[in-house]
Amino acid sequence: MLDCNNEHIKNSILLEFAKTVELFDLSPLEARLFAFLYIEGVPLTLDQMSEALGKSKTSMSTGVRSLVDLNLVKRVWKKGVRKDLFQANEQLFKQFMSFYMKKWIVATEDRKEALLELQSELEQSALDQSNEHIHNKLNDLLDFHNKLDVFFKEASKNK
Amino acid sequence: MLDCNNEHIKNSILLEFAKTVELFDLSPLEARLFAFLYIEGVPLTLDQMSEALGKSKTSMSTGVRSLVDLNLVKRVWKKGVRKDLFQANEQLFKQFMSFYMKKWIVATEDRKEALLELQSELEQSALDQSNEHIHNKLNDLLDFHNKLDVFFKEASKNK
DNA sequence: TTTTTTGTACAGTTTAAACTGTACACATTA
DNA sequence: TAATGTGTACAGTTTAAACTGTACAAAAAA
Numbered sequence: 001m002l003d004c005n006n007e008h009i010k011n012s013i014l015l016e017f018a019k020t021v022e023l024f025d026l027s028p029l030e031a032r033l034f035a036f037l038y039i040e041g042v043p044l045t046l047d048q049m050s051e052a053l054g055k056s057k058t059s060m061s062t063g064v065r066s067l068v069d070l071n072l073v074k075r076v077w078k079k080g081v082r083k084d085l086f087q088a089n090e091q092l093f094k095q096f097m098s099f100y101m102k103k104w105i106v107a108t109e110d111r112k113e114a115l116l117e118l119q120s121e122l123e124q125s126a127l128d129q130s131n132e133h134i135h136n137k138l139n140d141l142l143d144f145h146n147k148l149d150v151f152f153k154e155a156s157k158n159k
Numbered sequence: 160m161l162d163c164n165n166e167h168i169k170n171s172i173l174l175e176f177a178k179t180v181e182l183f184d185l186s187p188l189e190a191r192l193f194a195f196l197y198i199e200g201v202p203l204t205l206d207q208m209s210e211a212l213g214k215s216k217t218s219m220s221t222g223v224r225s226l227v228d229l230n231l232v233k234r235v236w237k238k239g240v241r242k243d244l245f246q247a248n249e250q251l252f253k254q255f256m257s258f259y260m261k262k263w264i265v266a267t268e269d270r271k272e273a274l275l276e277l278q279s280e281l282e283q284s285a286l287d288q289s290n291e292h293i294h295n296k297l298n299d300l301l302d303f304h305n306k307l308d309v310f311f312k313e314a315s316k317n318k
Numbered sequence: 319t320t321t322t323t324t325g326t327a328c329a330g331t332t333t334a335a336a337c338t339g340t341a342c343a344c345a346t347t348a
Numbered sequence: 349t350a351a352t353g354t355g356t357a358c359a360g361t362t363t364a365a366a367c368t369g370t371a372c373a374a375a376a377a378a
Contacts, residue, residue, distance in 0.1 A: 006290050009281050013293070016273045017300055023266055029365075030226075039296050046325075056368050061326055083324065084375070092303040097310070107182055114175045122168050131165050134172070137198050141176055144251040148179075151256070155314055186336075203354075215338050220356055241346070242354065322377070333366070340359090347352075 014039055024100050026066075029055065033063045034072055034088060043076045043085035070099045101156035105149065112145040173198055183259050185225075188214065192222045193231055193247060202235045202244035227266045260315035264308065270305040 014035045021031035030147045036052055037044060051058045064086050067073035072095055076085045119138055122131065171174055173194045180190035196203060208219045223245050226232035231254055234246045248254045278297055281290065 001316075006281070006284065006293065009277055010283070010293055011273055012277055013274065013300070014298060016270055016277065020267065020270045020304065023263065029366075032320090039293070041292070041296065055220070057324095058326070058369075059367055062367095063232040063299065090299075092299070093306045093310075104182065108179065111175055111179045115172065118168055118171055118175065124166070125165065125168070133200070134165065138172060140249075140251070141172070145179065151252075151317070153316075153318070158310070158313070180347055188336075216354095217339075217356070221337095224356090320378080324375080325373090327370105327372085328369090329368105331366105331368075334363105335365080336361100336363070338359105338361075340357105342357085343355090345352105345354080345377105348350085 010039065021096075022097055025103075026070075027063075029053075029059055030063050030066055033060065034067055037067075037073060037086060037088035038090075038092075040088075041088070043087040045076065045083040046084060047083070049086075071095060072099070098158070101152050104152040105156070108145050108148045108152065112142065112149065115142055115145065160205055169198065174306055180255075184223075184262075185229075188212075188218055189222050189225055189232075192219065193226055196226075196232060196245060196247035197249075197251075200247070200249075202237065202246040204240075204242040204244060206242070211236040230254060231258070256315070260311050264315070267304050267307045267311065271301065271308065274304065 006106070014032065018028070018031040021034050022028060026034070026089040032053060033049060036049065046057050046060045046064070049055075049064070050057045052063050053060075064073060064097065068075060068086070071089065073086050076087050078085055115138065119142070122135065170268075173191065176197070177187070177190040177194040180193050181187060182266060185193070205216050205219045205223070208223070209216045214221075218246060223232060227234060227245070230248065232245050232247050235246050237244055244246065274297065278301070281294065281297065
């Protein structure tokens with residue numbers, strides 16, 4: 001009876017936490033998967049995840065791989081256990097911020113580069129001042145991307 | 160010939176900029192729509208947007224409405240013109256950061272509240288220490304949400 | 319070696335999101 | 349008043365994402 005109640009609360013916590021994880025651009029499944037691994041705390045197998053979340057093992061395999069790529073989950077070894085074991089990284093704020101800020105920085109740098117390339121193309125074809133408007137807009141866009149870049153680089157310093 | 164080339168560059172700029180806008184959780188259409196309005200600079204009608212992007216007027220209507228809700232686009236009036244006119248807000252960094260930080264703050268506050276509610280439920284049903292594990296995890300989650308809250312509130316100060 | 323176990327590639331299916339077209343309400347003009 | 353123009357609600361369609369099940373490759377056990 002008490003256990004039942006606690007299981008219910010535990011599940012509610014998982015659902016709420018998963019909503020937060022989704023904010024970091026993780027899919028609903030990845031979010032629930034991470035939340036589950038984090039709350040359980042101990043290394044778990046694909047079958048255990050599949051059983052607990054009621055989803056296919058394939059989904060667990062691809063989902064947990066994404067989480068490992070993002071450095072949110074790590075694979076662990078235990079002697080005598082043949083199955084792969086996965087465990088959630090416990091440093092929530094550090095890890096989530098780390099990959100999220102990096103994502104923004106990489107994205108804005110890529111855009112900036114592409115826009116600079118377009119700017120030089122524009123300069124070359126600009127024999128008259130007929131395109132002053134687009135020229136100015138492009139400068140404003142570059143300014144915007146610079147500000148984004150600075151902002152997220154600054155933000156990632158605050159851990 | 161030159162015009163043609165400039166149109167091509169203009170369109171490339173639009174596409175690149177739209178990619179950045181998508182990072183703020185706007186749909187591809189909303190992103191392209193905003194990019195178009197921003198680059199054109201002048202107030203435009205739904206028909207003009209529809210024509211330029213090659214999408215239905217209904218899409219423009221719903222899309223531009225979202226953009227207005229996010230304060231990225233404003234409706235403007237011009238005497239003699241019956242159709243609705245919409246213009247992009249020019250302060251890119253200020254406006255995008257503003258709604259994005261707010262979105263994070265609201266979301267984390269909501270989760271925090273939900274988790275606090277679950278915490279009090281957990282306390283009530285905790286007659287023994289059997290649930291110390293989940294109790295600790297919940298505290299860690301609340302700590303995480305607090306850090307997120309502080310981070311984004313601090314970040315939104317830096318405009 | 320053969321047999322068993324485990325993770326994942328891939329094709330197919332289900333589910334959700336994006337988008338369209340018609341129909342209509344509301345407003346403006348005549 | 350009627351006639352025309354304009355935005356959007358809504359239902360339906362298309363498109364993309366999420367998810368599943370089988371089948372197989374790699375590795376371990378027998």
